[in-house]
Amino acid sequence: MFGVLVCQNKKEGLSYLAAFSGKLADSNQHTYFVPTVYDMLSKDGFYKKEEDVLNLFNKEIEVLEQNQEYKKAQENLEKVLDEAKIDLNSQKEVVKVQKILRNEKRKDANCNIEELNKESQLEKILFKKMTKYWDYKISDAEKEVSFFTNEINIKKEIRSLKSAKLQQQLFANYAFLNQYKKSKSLGEIFENNPPAGAGECAAPKLLHYAFQNDLKPIAMAEFWWGQSPKSEIRKHKQFYPACTGKCEPILKHMLLDIEMDENPFLNNTAKHQNIEIVFEDDYLAVIHKPHEFLSVPGKKVSDSVYQRVKDLYPSATGPLIVHRLDMSTSGLMLIAKSEEVYKNLQSQFIKRTVQKRYVALLDGIVLQNEGYIDLPLRVDLDNRPNQLVCYEYGKSARTKFEVISRENNQTRVHFYPITGRTHQLRMHASHYLGLNCPIIGDDLYGTKANRLHLHAEEIIFEHPILKDKITIFEKAKF
Numbered sequence: 001m002f003g004v005l006v007c008q009n010k011k012e013g014l015s016y017l018a019a020f021s022g023k024l025a026d027s028n029q030h031t032y033f034v035p036t037v038y039d040m041l042s043k044d045g046f047y048k049k050e051e052d053v054l055n056l057f058n059k060e061i062e063v064l065e066q067n068q069e070y071k072k073a074q075e076n077l078e079k080v081l082d083e084a085k086i087d088l089n090s091q092k093e094v095v096k097v098q099k100i101l102r103n104e105k106r107k108d109a110n111c112n113i114e115e116l117n118k119e120s121q122l123e124k125i126l127f128k129k130m131t132k133y134w135d136y137k138i139s140d141a142e143k144e145v146s147f148f149t150n151e152i153n154i155k156k157e158i159r160s161l162k163s164a165k166l167q168q169q170l171f172a173n174y175a176f177l178n179q180y181k182k183s184k185s186l187g188e189i190f191e192n193n194p195p196a197g198a199g200e201c202a203a204p205k206l207l208h209y210a211f212q213n214d215l216k217p218i219a220m221a222e223f224w225w226g227q228s229p230k231s232e233i234r235k236h237k238q239f240y241p242a243c244t245g246k247c248e249p250i251l252k253h254m255l256l257d258i259e260m261d262e263n264p265f266l267n268n269t270a271k272h273q274n275i276e277i278v279f280e281d282d283y284l285a286v287i288h289k290p291h292e293f294l295s296v297p298g299k300k301v302s303d304s305v306y307q308r309v310k311d312l313y314p315s316a317t318g319p320l321i322v323h324r325l326d327m328s329t330s331g332l333m334l335i336a337k338s339e340e341v342y343k344n345l346q347s348q349f350i351k352r353t354v355q356k357r358y359v360a361l362l363d364g365i366v367l368q369n370e371g372y373i374d375l376p377l378r379v380d381l382d383n384r385p386n387q388l389v390c391y392e393y394g395k396s397a398r399t400k401f402e403v404i405s406r407e408n409n410q411t412r413v414h415f416y417p418i419t420g421r422t423h424q425l426r427m428h429a430s431h432y433l434g435l436n437c438p439i440i441g442d443d444l445y446g447t448k449a450n451r452l453h454l455h456a457e458e459i460i461f462e463h464p465i466l467k468d469k470i471t472i473f474e475k476a477k478f
Helices: 046-065 068-106 113-173 200-210 248-254 303-313 339-350 426-428
Strands: 001-006 014-020 175-177 183-185 216-223 274-281 285-288 330-336 355-365 372-376 378-381 387-389 399-405 410-417 454-462 468-475
Touching: 001 200, 014 200, 068 113, 068 372, 175 200, 183 387, 200 216, 274 468, 285 303, 303 330, 303 372, 339 426, 339 454, 355 426, 372 387, 399 426, 410 426
Parallel strands: 330 454
Antiparallel strands: 001 014, 001 216, 175 183, 274 285, 285 330, 355 410, 355 454, 372 399, 378 387, 399 410, 454 468
């Protein structure tokens, strides 16, 4: 990510600063770009010196772990444990068999009970002695191993303490200025637990340099340059806002009392829009939600489909909203007027018997006429609500698609979501392992336009009470 900040000096002349996020060609220092807040890569800095000390500990630990005597001791311990297990299990079988034989002998009226009891006691004594013998053998083998593991653990503990101390020192040196020249460190901002890479983004670098040099910020933009990362979606030359996890808490301090444009997320974009009832009976309704209209109340804006239908059906019981659509997506939503109907419709969604069809206009040409997309998704913890493709921790996300038409370097498609993950269709359309063609107007994974060209146009379900098959269709307005 690269950033540009337009600044004004004390003589009211305008100029601009440039910065990059992270490292560039394994360096923090480049002509033309502002420096980082603290240069971890400086050879004369404390970080590199302490890093060398930690690397020395790593080498010493590695040498100990690769020591041939240590490996022999480990192999011997495993051998002794295996032998002990085999020997003791074998003796247990012998005791078991002998016990069965003695029980048979006890059935004979002329048997010597005292002698049989003595045999049983001797077997128990023998097993105890065998157990004690193997305990000694295992203990001796463990002592040989612990001679090395103790030293390894001591070095690891020292390394851990040094690493933690270095981290805290690093957090203290990453200190950011605001317009009042008040400094606040990463440690203070994130309570000594910042996310990896915090403070290395372009925006904090630009603002810090401006405040250091008595420059007044006027306007700033960050954009992606080059190929997209594999997990997240970044488009070449596309502008992006600062990330919520790493930058937002830092910028809250740095932009204190600076006049800024109104946050669009605080605006109620539904204010002058209305939901339309497409189908209704005594038990449920199907409404058409306009684009840029919340399904449920947000953190800052309460106006939503939920609030509107709650006002529309004041006597309705139950949660009302059966399923959701993204704020930017338009289309059909099911509304339940009672808890009984809600539970039935919810069950249909869980069992995936509800059929949904979306129409979307994509930026680019999809060559396949139809197919399936299977890309697991999880939330980007550093930049909510954006999603990432993640094969390790992601939840299954599957979509069927069909091409309707191709024209003017755009493709109109039908999407049939098999699962219902957040931003599933948007990610599956935009990601290079999906269709590699973002939905037009997708400001998160593509390029902003007049609207997101994604619409839930058809829904098919079983009526919870009448048991009829209900099909509702609402044509997209794009």
